[in-house]
Amino acid sequence: xxxxxxxxxxxxxxxxxxPLWILSVALFVATxxxxxxxxxxxxxxxxxxxxxxxxxxxxxxxxxPAYGDSVGAAAAQQxxxxxxxxxxxxxxxxxxxxxxxxxxxxxRELVGSAAVGRRAPLTAALTVVxxxxxxxxxxxxVVGVSAGLPPAGSLAWGLTAASGGWVGAAxxxxxxxxxxxxxxxxxxxxxxxxxxxxxxxxxxxxGPGMEWLGWLVPNGWFLRARxxxxxxxxxxxxxxAFVAAMAWAAFAxxxxxxxGAGLLPPRLxxxxxxxxxxxxxxxxxxxxxxxxxxxxxxxxxxGAGLGLGGQxxxxxxxxxxxxxxxxxxTGEDDPARIFFxxxxxxxxxxxxxxxxxxxxxxxxxxEATELFLSGPVSRTRWAAAHLLFAVTVPVAMxxxxxxxxxxxxxxxxxxxxxxxxxLPGIWVMAGxxxxxxxxxxxxxxxxxxxxxVLTIALEVxxxxxxxxxxxxxxxxxxxxxxxxxxxxxxxxxxxLTVVAAGLAAVGLYGLRRRDLTL
Amino acid sequence: MTDVxxxxxxxxxxxxxRALDGLDMTVREGEVHGFxxxxxxxxxxxxxxxxxxxxxxxxxxxxxxxxxWADAVELHRRLAYVPGDVTLWPSLSGGEVIDLLGRLRGRAxxxxxxxxxxxxxxxxxxxxxxxxxGNRQKVALIAALASEVELLLLDEPxxxxxxxxxxxxxxxxxxxxxxxxxVLLSSxxxxxxxxxxxxxxxxxxxxxxxxxxxxQLRHLTRVSVTAELARVPAGGLPHVHDLxxxxxxxxFQADTDxxxxxxxxxxxYGVRDITAQPPTLEELFMRHYR
Numbered sequence: 001x002x003x004x005x006x007x008x009x010x011x012x013x014x015x016x017x018x019p020l021w022i023l024s025v026a027l028f029v030a031t032x033x034x035x036x037x038x039x040x041x042x043x044x045x046x047x048x049x050x051x052x053x054x055x056x057x058x059x060x061x062x063x064x065p066a067y068g069d070s071v072g073a074a075a076a077q078q079x080x081x082x083x084x085x086x087x088x089x090x091x092x093x094x095x096x097x098x099x100x101x102x103x104x105x106x107x108r109e110l111v112g113s114a115a116v117g118r119r120a121p122l123t124a125a126l127t128v129v130x131x132x133x134x135x136x137x138x139x140x141x142v143v144g145v146s147a148g149l150p151p152a153g154s155l156a157w158g159l160t161a162a163s164g165g166w167v168g169a170a171x172x173x174x175x176x177x178x179x180x181x182x183x184x185x186x187x188x189x190x191x192x193x194x195x196x197x198x199x200x201x202x203x204x205x206x207g208p209g210m211e212w213l214g215w216l217v218p219n220g221w222f223l224r225a226r227x228x229x230x231x232x233x234x235x236x237x238x239x240x241a242f243v244a245a246m247a248w249a250a251f252a253x254x255x256x257x258x259x260g261a262g263l264l265p266p267r268l269x270x271x272x273x274x275x276x277x278x279x280x281x282x283x284x285x286x287x288x289x290x291x292x293x294x295x296x297x298x299x300x301x302x303g304a305g306l307g308l309g310g311q312x313x314x315x316x317x318x319x320x321x322x323x324x325x326x327x328x329x330t331g332e333d334d335p336a337r338i339f340f341x342x343x344x345x346x347x348x349x350x351x352x353x354x355x356x357x358x359x360x361x362x363x364x365x366x367e368a369t370e371l372f373l374s375g376p377v378s379r380t381r382w383a384a385a386h387l388l389f390a391v392t393v394p395v396a397m398x399x400x401x402x403x404x405x406x407x408x409x410x411x412x413x414x415x416x417x418x419x420x421x422x423l424p425g426i427w428v429m430a431g432x433x434x435x436x437x438x439x440x441x442x443x444x445x446x447x448x449x450x451x452x453v454l455t456i457a458l459e460v461x462x463x464x465x466x467x468x469x470x471x472x473x474x475x476x477x478x479x480x481x482x483x484x485x486x487x488x489x490x491x492x493x494x495x496l497t498v499v500a501a502g503l504a505a506v507g508l509y510g511l512r513r514r515d516l517t518l
Numbered sequence: 519m520t521d522v523x524x525x526x527x528x529x530x531x532x533x534x535x536r537a538l539d540g541l542d543m544t545v546r547e548g549e550v551h552g553f554x555x556x557x558x559x560x561x562x563x564x565x566x567x568x569x570x571x572x573x574x575x576x577x578x579x580x581x582x583x584x585x586x587w588a589d590a591v592e593l594h595r596r597l598a599y600v601p602g603d604v605t606l607w608p609s610l611s612g613g614e615v616i617d618l619l620g621r622l623r624g625r626a627x628x629x630x631x632x633x634x635x636x637x638x639x640x641x642x643x644x645x646x647x648x649x650x651x652g653n654r655q656k657v658a659l660i661a662a663l664a665s666e667v668e669l670l671l672l673d674e675p676x677x678x679x680x681x682x683x684x685x686x687x688x689x690x691x692x693x694x695x696x697x698x699x700x701v702l703l704s705s706x707x708x709x710x711x712x713x714x715x716x717x718x719x720x721x722x723x724x725x726x727x728x729x730x731x732x733x734q735l736r737h738l739t740r741v742s743v744t745a746e747l748a749r750v751p752a753g754g755l756p757h758v759h760d761l762x763x764x765x766x767x768x769x770f771q772a773d774t775d776x777x778x779x780x781x782x783x784x785x786x787y788g789v790r791d792i793t794a795q796p797p798t799l800e801e802l803f804m805r806h807y808r
Contacts, residue, residue, distance in 0.1 A: 030762025102806035165687070180647055266644075266648050268645075269613070271613040273617030277621075279622065283607070283618060286610065287607070364585060369605050369607065370605070371601060371661075372622070374571070374598075374671075376622065377594040514573070515571070515572045518571060
């Protein structure tokens with residue numbers, strides 16, 4: 001009952017984020033197609049690329065094989081998997097926000113007391129998120145067609161991306177029934193999604209003998225829709241059945257639990273605080289330790305995976321001429337080396353920046369705990385305790401990822417040099433977020449995330465040649481770039497660090513002068 | 519006796535909304551001061567300015583002899599605060615929050631902590647996420663009351679508590695007063711203020727409209743009279759307000775200063791029965807809000 005009113009409420013609350021994520025993913029597809037056309041201008045180049053892909057384990061693991069030998073097939077091979085991950089991430093965040101977060105913060109109670117059916121909130125959230133993904137599918141199809149790709153393949157890619165979102169939302173719908181914490185529910189849903197994604201990768205890596213493994217998980221179904229390579233439309237029926245089953249399970253579980261409760265009973269904590277829980281630093285440690293540990297572990301695994309598989313990538317690509325144009329643009333003679341560096345650089349830069357900005361913005365949530373700042377603790381000390389994690393955890397992540405890379409390649413110094421050099425750039429991103437948080441209060445988060453989106457956009461635009469070298473230099477990462485564009489010496493690194501410290505100082509100064517958001 | 523809180527002409531604007539409009543208030547050492555007003559009158563804004571969480575736009579504010587904005591950290595060692603809407607860290611247990619805040623203020627009394635947990639019947643092992651509003655409020659109250667501080671700032675501390683817990687709260691505040699602590703208690707529960715407070719300030723639209731002891735406030739105001747008369751007065755009576763008639767029965771409010779004249783005048787109509795009551799705090803309060 002009254003589900004439509006709740007749907008309107010969700011659309012109103014997300015009128016910015018919903019269109020933003022859909023458009024961003026569509027834009028990502030458009031730039032990918034343009035990039036592939038630039039990089040692989042001839043049919044021979046595409047053919048060559050596709051052959052190389054089939055032999056490259058890292059690419060098979062992270063992206064999957066190509067299902068055709070056209071520009072569309074190459075583009076889909078490159079980025080279709082990424083679009084499913086983006087769609088899943090956005091869908092999980094939105095679904096959790098409109099179900100468990102509402103419950104956790106008591107808004108659901110207010111809605112539930114009105115003339116609203118027990119199932120209405122979950123129905124409304126699922127409807128909106130599933131609908132948003134349908135729009136994403138349509139938009140990607142339009143983008144593909146207008147870029148000159150075949151309509152069937154474009155639509156298949158769109159549906160593949162949307163399937164990622166649908167499966168993510170379905171997993172999240174179940175996860176929010178199980179635990180009381182919105183944060184835990186979201187993390188659990190995404191972990192399951194990503195694990196299934198990697199299982200599909202292992203299956204692709206293992207060749208025909210391992211193909212059955214990929215069919216065990218939904219990610220294997222929608223990634224084998226064969227966009228631009230003789231589309232297999234029936235896989236989407238499997239996806240629809242999976243989503244329906246998960247939604248049914250979510251409704252069944254929600255009927256068996258109380259409002260605000262999870263199916264897993266909450267654990268009791270200690271009656272007294274451990275000795276370490278004192279002062280701003282102790283509190284920041286409690287706030288950040290779980291996430292920090294998870295990210296550092298992830299960095300170790302991805303680093304080791306790249307190191308082990310990356311060596312093969314270097315060899316196969318060394319003999320290929322497919323990436324000559326692009327290698328020329330980055331100023332490197334050996335396309336093999338530069339490709340390996342690019343993969344490490346992109347993964348490190350964007351995932352670690354994501355962590356750093358997220359960690360800085362946790363300050364906003366903590367700011368609302370009026371109690372803490374009514375104690376004898378200065379705002380600077382309180383903020384500095386949180387920022388310590390935004391500064392040091394990236395160091396740990398990059399050092400461990402560098403060592404893990406070395407584990408695979410046998411070159412520890414080289415691995416460390418490759419990852420740690422970007423640290424000052426990460427600090428600048430964190431610094432921008434601190435400055436925005438200190439100066440702007442509510443707009444702080446928007447500014448922080450926009451800065452990250454802009455650096456990604458600049459990076460992509462530069463690779464394609466839309467942006468020249470001097471404009472690209474406004475990105476902090478251009479100064480620690482993998483290409484010959486930058487040769488970061490101590491001066492560059494110190495300079496970036498000073499910029500980061502300056503931005504942080506501006507933020508802390510602003511924070512000391514402004515009203516708190518309570 | 520010195521003043522713990524002195525506020526003169528305090529103003530604060532949020533965008534175009536004027537939250538405080540020249541507020542004056544004084545809280546003396548060792549008193550329990552009631553801060554009365556309906557929602558949105560500016561009580562919480564005043565408390566947050568006293569805590570240096572918000573910045574004042576104009577006027578003077580002194581807290582424990584210091585400037586609440588510039589000397590915030592030093593002053594916070596000497597006070598404890600209970601917010602009106604208590605948010606805690608969801609993954610910390612109640613006991614952990616109490617200890618964290620106690621260690622932060624540096625003067626936590628472990629025996630008092632355990633005693634208060636027992637009196638308020640709080641389970642300190644539960645995660646803050648699972649507490650109700652009342653239980654979150656108890657966590658903040660216990661943390662504040664277990665600290666050896668000079669001043670307690672309490673923002674509607676009982677709004678989520680059930681009546682037995684409210685009674686315990688009153689006992690505890692009375693104990694604190696005996697120890698010589700100063701308490702600023704913002705509330706709109708008038709019975710609570712009447713029972714606990716030495717002096718009150720009533721706020722309306724960002725200004726103090728009435729301040730003083732309860733006796734002073736009563737004196738300034740009117741007496742409620744109900745009388746049974748032989749004849750009903752045709753017109754109005756002098757110094758009488760809100761006159762209503764029901765058969766031979768009349769009810770009205772009389773100015774305290776002219777109560778003698780009113781009774782003399784009333785005698786002409788043949789008084790059969792009369793009751794007169796001093797105004798309750800509620801009547802005082804409602805006068806400013808009608």
